[in-house]
Amino acid sequence: xxxxxxxxxxxxxxxxxxxxxxxxxxxxxxxxxxxxxxxxxxxxxxxxxxxxxxxxxxxxxxxxxxxxxxxxxxxxxxxxxxxxxxxxxxxxxxxxxxxxxxxxxxxxxxxxxxxxxxxxxxxxxxxxxxxxxxxxxxxxxxxxxxxxxxxxxxxxxxxxxxxxxxxxxxxxxxxxxxxxxxxxxxxxxxxxxxxxxxxxxxxxxxxxxxxxxxxxxxxxxxxxxxxxxxxxxxxxxxxxxxxxxxxxxxxxxxxxxxxxxxxxxxxxxxxxxxxxxxxxxxxxxxxxxxxxxxxxxxxxxxxxxxxxxxxxxxxxxxxxxxxxxxxxxxxxxxxxxxxxxxxxxxxxxxxxxxxxxxxxxxxxxxxxxxxxxxxxxxxxxxxxxxxxxxxxxxxxxxxxxxxxxx
Amino acid sequence: xxxxxxxxxxxxxxxxxxxxxxxxxxxxxxxxxxxxxxxxxxxxxxxxxxxxxxxxxxxxxxxxxxxxxxxxxxxxxxxxxxxxxxxxxxxxxxxxxxxxxxxxxxxxxxxxxxxxxxxxxxxxxxxxxxxxxxxxxxxx
Numbered sequence: 001x002x003x004x005x006x007x008x009x010x011x012x013x014x015x016x017x018x019x020x021x022x023x024x025x026x027x028x029x030x031x032x033x034x035x036x037x038x039x040x041x042x043x044x045x046x047x048x049x050x051x052x053x054x055x056x057x058x059x060x061x062x063x064x065x066x067x068x069x070x071x072x073x074x075x076x077x078x079x080x081x082x083x084x085x086x087x088x089x090x091x092x093x094x095x096x097x098x099x100x101x102x103x104x105x106x107x108x109x110x111x112x113x114x115x116x117x118x119x120x121x122x123x124x125x126x127x128x129x130x131x132x133x134x135x136x137x138x139x140x141x142x143x144x145x146x147x148x149x150x151x152x153x154x155x156x157x158x159x160x161x162x163x164x165x166x167x168x169x170x171x172x173x174x175x176x177x178x179x180x181x182x183x184x185x186x187x188x189x190x191x192x193x194x195x196x197x198x199x200x201x202x203x204x205x206x207x208x209x210x211x212x213x214x215x216x217x218x219x220x221x222x223x224x225x226x227x228x229x230x231x232x233x234x235x236x237x238x239x240x241x242x243x244x245x246x247x248x249x250x251x252x253x254x255x256x257x258x259x260x261x262x263x264x265x266x267x268x269x270x271x272x273x274x275x276x277x278x279x280x281x282x283x284x285x286x287x288x289x290x291x292x293x294x295x296x297x298x299x300x301x302x303x304x305x306x307x308x309x310x311x312x313x314x315x316x317x318x319x320x321x322x323x324x325x326x327x328x329x330x331x332x333x334x335x336x337x338x339x340x341x342x343x344x345x346x347x348x349x350x351x352x353x354x355x356x357x358x359x360x361x362x363x364x365x366x367x368x369x370x371x372x373x374x375x376x377x378x379x380x381x382x383x384x385x386x387x388x389x390x391x392x393x394x395x396x397x398x399x400x401x402x403x404x405x406x
Numbered sequence: 407x408x409x410x411x412x413x414x415x416x417x418x419x420x421x422x423x424x425x426x427x428x429x430x431x432x433x434x435x436x437x438x439x440x441x442x443x444x445x446x447x448x449x450x451x452x453x454x455x456x457x458x459x460x461x462x463x464x465x466x467x468x469x470x471x472x473x474x475x476x477x478x479x480x481x482x483x484x485x486x487x488x489x490x491x492x493x494x495x496x497x498x499x500x501x502x503x504x505x506x507x508x509x510x511x512x513x514x515x516x517x518x519x520x521x522x523x524x525x526x527x528x529x530x531x532x533x534x535x536x537x538x539x540x541x542x543x544x545x546x
Contacts, residue, residue, distance in 0.1 A: 308468060337444065387446055
């Protein structure tokens with residue numbers, strides 16, 4: 001294989017910053033370096049104006065009012081603020097929170113933290129296709145339930161949850177609905193008011209903006225939602241999040257939102273075609289399985305299990321040329337495979353054998369063609385090396401073998 | 407995480423991949439690990455009757471790069487050794503040779519287990535009382 005540019009198919013981890021975004025940010029590092037909270041001079045006014053403009057760009061992307069956008073350092077902070085903030089603010093109403101097992105750690109660990117502080121948390125299981133069971137959600141809500149937190153789209157599988165239906169259930173019971181929409185915003189239409197979401201977390205760097213800046217949408221009317229600040233200080237962001245605003249980051253986030261609003265449809269159409277091409281070619285290999293609901297899925301994501309091939313080893317066959325990520329957490333000390341895939345009922349062996357491909361705005365067809373060839377070769381190479389592939393080919397029932405778990 | 411050049415070399419050009427006749431009296435087979443854990447190693451040795459030395463060694467591994475490199479290296483080390491010397495191969499020798507990071511030490515442990523399992527299988531087949539050796543000596 002000839003030496004070539006590293007192909008990036010890991011856009012769910014982070015996206016490159018669009019050059020148009022970078023260009024918009026640059027003046028705000030030196031020339032326009034002001035603090036948006038400085039009310040007494042030109043530098044401050046200029047920065048404040050830039051932040052206001054970005055807030056509008058972001059609000060427009062999600063069909064919100066700009067007063068409903070609270071800037072944070074990213075989606076993790078937004079999730080923390082939403083869940084902890086509601087738990088504190090609505091403590092008199094109850095202490096029960098409902099979420100799902102396949103949420104991001106920023107939601108799960110926040111909930112675990114709150115359990116220590118007296119919260120009761122229900123972690124819904126998901127169905128085999130990765131979606132929550134609506135009847136189970138409905139049944140889990142009780143008088144003390146204050147919040148349902150369900151992500152819009154899953155980071156590992158791209159599976160999109162039935163957002164409207166979840167919102168209707170929350171509406172019926174008068175429960176607040178928060179969504180970690182990190183993977184969805186900027187890539188598919190995400191209008192919280194239209195859907196019935198009251199709090200929504202998202203971030204710049206998953207939508208071709210910079211890292212270190214995100215936002216929490218907080219509904220201001222019908223209902224007017226309040227969250228208790230988790231960061232004390234100067235009372236920025238209408239008292240919900242203190243701290244000097246990251247002006248260049250926010251400007252970039254705003255620009256990214258504007259580009260996403262204008263180009264989302266064409267990006268999604270183009271990228272989903274490339275994703276389908278990749279997926280169709282790779283699933284022609286024997287014993288492969290696409291994980292998650294393919295009818296309700298992000299346009300740029302494909303999570304595939306290659307049976308009897310270990311994901312990290314497979315990645316190593318091509319990671320000089322292609323960047324992807326694996327459902328096998330063999331790099332972590334825990335040796336635990338992806339809890340998202342296991343939560344969907346995949347066996348640990350298949351979870352270890354999975355690769356997540358996430359395409360993006362800058363992925364080209366030529367790159368996809370190259371990836372198809374390299375991954376196919378990698379799978380074949382690893383299967384030649386795999387004792388369990390050999391056994392499978394010889395007709396050995398692998399479930400009958402007494403493995404020495406270690 | 408970056409891999410060492412030695413891991414990359416064994417991964418790209420694995421030595422002694424394959425299978426020996428597991429029914430042969432001279433062949434010992436060790437199968438360790440589990441698919442659920444993301445690592446399975448099958449390591450085989452073939453012992454020469456006349457010399458008592460390991461004449462051939464083969465492996466196949468389902469696992470990450472470090473697991474494949476550990477088993478590939480093990481087969482290289484096994485060839486030409488007596489069974490007694492093979493028993494002395496310690497996982498830390500593999501760690502050192504391949505410069506495995508702490509999170510990958512389990513791969514070397516698995517390779518040592520595979521060696522021991524292959525030897526045990528060979529010894530049982532041939533009615534040899536298994537020798538146990540304390541892992542104090544170093545090899546290579």
